[in-house]
Amino acid sequence: MDKRLLIIDDDLKLVELLKEYLGGYAFQVHSLPDGSGVLEALRTELPDIVILDIMLPREDGLEILRKIRTQSAIPVIMLTAKGEDSDRIVGLELGADDYLPKPFNPRELLARIKAVLRRVKAEGSGLAAGVEPEATVPVIQQQRRQTLNTMAILLAQNPGEFTLAHGSLTGKVIPPEIPVGLPSALLDRRPDVRRTEADLVAANADIGRAKAAMFPTIALTANGGYTSQHLSTLITPASSFYNLSATVLTPIFRGGALWGDYQRTKARHEELLNSYHQVIITTFREVEDNLEAIRRQGQRERIKTLEVAQAEKAYRISDLRYRQGLTDYIRVLDADRTLHTSRNDLVQARLDRLNALVALYRALGGGFGNSQEARQSPGGEAKPEKTAPLPLSANDERQPLVKEKYPDAF
Known part of the structure; x- marks a missing residue:
């Protein structure tokens, strides 16, 4: 994006040359012959830098500089024939960012303009970088309060009164x-x-229900275990069956629908069986993934601990060298x-x-529970061990363990 530049100088030929060269x-x-409209130009033109002469009509450049500094921190380069040290x-001292006496080389002016703009950009980036971490503090505090409120609800306590003691992850946190x-x-x-x-x-219960629905509802035995009257007269001319009773004929005429319902329940059972198998496999995978994560993060933590120790040693050495005059303070800041x-990486x-x-x-x-309690029945007697220990390594075989624990899933 093009940079906007405001020149305040009454030398019109010089202004035209600079417009052509810098363009x-x-x-x-944008140019002004004097400082009468400088504040208005700052608001409307929004320049990135100002080139200001000192010897101007009406009021000199130093007064204009004072006026600018009351309203803006825009960078200003003094370009004037007054080149004495004073x-x-x-x-x-009045707030100019650079000072270039006339006559001058346009390339030097261009180099000074770019240098000032780079410095302003770097200072702005540094200020933003310093403010950004501070701006994240309220967000982190909000997240912490919301987490505490969630914990309070889980513990059946008033969220507004629930607190935890402040601590640090760099302290003695022993999981x-x-x-x-x-x-x-x-x-x-x-x-x-x-x-x-x-x-x-x-x-599984639905399968039994659908299967039972395909049989007629008649009694097969009477009191004392003797043959039921319904069964002994089932095929006699006077029997309800012979007379096409609705009770017996319903399964016959609805046989297709009942058979379809039976097949549906079996298919549903097969679907849930596969889902059950998938849940078991997913469960073992999640356990193994988290065990591996704990192991790898533990290794990473040990490495970061060594890095912190080395960084502390480097900082002590840099500070000692600075105090003895062997290096500049930039090295101390870098360390x-x-x-x-x-x-931060360790935390x-x-x-x-x-x-x-x-x-x-x-x-x-x-x-983790209590492994002994998991292996005992409510009566206190130990159950027969039917499950293998939970695998703690990626080299352990999964399939035999799942088959042993959940044989119906295969």
């Missing part, structure tokens, strides 16, 4: 140790597993920035590991 470098040049000092040999029976607590199991049981970046790695641990807790249906 060739993508500058849109004039330079006064102009810079619970994952027990060895967790039984796969823990997965029975998962809501999705229970739901699919209940759907499968209901579908300090590297240290803070390393600490993020620790957070990722804890998130993976929470995900494993959820994948197991509510935590």
Whole structure:
């Protein structure tokens, strides 16, 4: 995008030359012969930089500079025939960003304009970079409050009064140790597993209902185990069957519909069986994924811990060299920035590991539980061990374990 430039100079020939020269470098040049309309030009033209002469009619350039500085921080380059050191000092002290005496080389003026604009851009980027982290603080505080409100509801407490002690992830955060040999029976607590199991049981009952509907409703035995009167007279001329009773003929005339309903319930059962199988496989995959994430994030956390230690050592060395006059303060600032970046990375790695641990807790249906309780019946006697320990490695075989725990799913 073209840069806008405002020239305030009463030398019209010089202004025309600068318009032609700077226009060739993508500058849109606007000019004023004096400072009478400078503030209005700043509002309407929106220049990116001002070239200002000192010796102007009505009021000199220094007064115009004071007027500009009361309204704007726009960069100003003084371009004037007054090139004494005292004039330079006064102009810079009044707020000029640069000072170039006449006569001058147009290429030097162009170079100074670009340098000033680069500096202004860098200062603006640095200010935005400094404000941006501070602007994220209210957002993070809002997210924390919302998380606390959610926890309060889960714990049946008043959200407005629920608080947690402040802590740091860089402190002694010790997550619970994952027990060895967790039984796969823990997965029975998962809501999705229970739901699919209940759907499968209901579908199995529907099959029995549909099958029973295909038989006539007659009694086969009487009191004491003797033959029922209905059965002994079933094929006699006076029997209700011989007279085409609706009770017996209904399954005959509706046989196709009843058979179709029976096939439908069997297909539904097969569908739920496949869904049940898919849920079990997904459950084991989620557990394995989170176990692997915990392991890898733990390795990453250990590496980041070493990086922080090295960054702290580098900062101490840089600070010591600066205090002894062996280096400039820029090196100290660079080491300090590297240290803070390393600490942030360490906190993020620790957070990722804890998130993976929470995900494993959820994948197991509510935590690690007590393996002994999972293997005992309500009466306190140990159940026969029918399930293998929950696999903790990607090298463990999945299929035999699933078949052993859920044989009906195959």
